[in-house]
Amino acid sequence: MPPERRGLMPKISILPLEKEDIPEIAKLEKLCFSQPWSEKAFLDAITGGNSYFVAAKTPENLIVGYGGMYFAAGExxxxxxxxxKDFRGQKIGQNIIKKLIDYSLEKNLEFLSLEVRESNIPAIxxxxKMNFKIMGKRRDFYSLPKEDAFIMTLFLK
Ligand SMILES: CC(C)(COP(=O)(O)OP(=O)(O)OC[C@H]1O[C@@H](n2cnc3c(N)ncnc32)[C@H](O)[C@@H]1OP(=O)(O)O)[C@@H](O)C(=O)NCCC(=O)NCCS
Structure with missing residues (x-):
């Protein structure tokens, strides 16, 4: 990787997701996942009150990444x-997760957990790297293609 692409490009900001960002996020979701969320699913989540989403943006307001979480009852x-794709390997993913962890700490959550495809080495x-531990497995959790999920959890207390 060329030196200028190592480390988070200083100009990328991780900001709370806004409604106007949804069409772009939904496009990226479609490119990355076999069963993508619809624009309505994103809208319902961000207006539902128990979710927190962030978008990674260039100074020109181009969305290059996003992440989102649900929280309830301390979890x-x-x-x-x-x-x-063109922006991977520049710590943007890491900084998105960091923002979700900071928010979880602010909300005083006990833990932050997720499922990930067993074959998804970059995500695992x-x-x-962010100190999540593999806690278990869900059999056939995913379809298209069918695959088990690892349950990964970061304990915050
Ligand atoms: C997973 C994903 C979000 C990572 O985003 P990214 O911005 O490229 O990741 P970062 O640059 O922040 O990398 C942080 C760490 O992740 C790991 N990582 C990232 N890409 C990797 C790869 N291609 N291979 C192995 N490990 C990788 C490394 O540990 C890396 O730390 P290092 O650079 O010090 O080695 C990105 O690959 C992606 O969007 N994948 C498709 C969608 C997806 O699978 N999402 C996860 C669903 S659970």
């Missing part, structure tokens, strides 16, 4: 995180 669950490594 947090990451819905999804994705970074545009990213979560491990």
């Amino acid at each position: 947090g669950y990451i819905y999804n995180i994705a970074v545009k 490594n990213l979560y491990k």
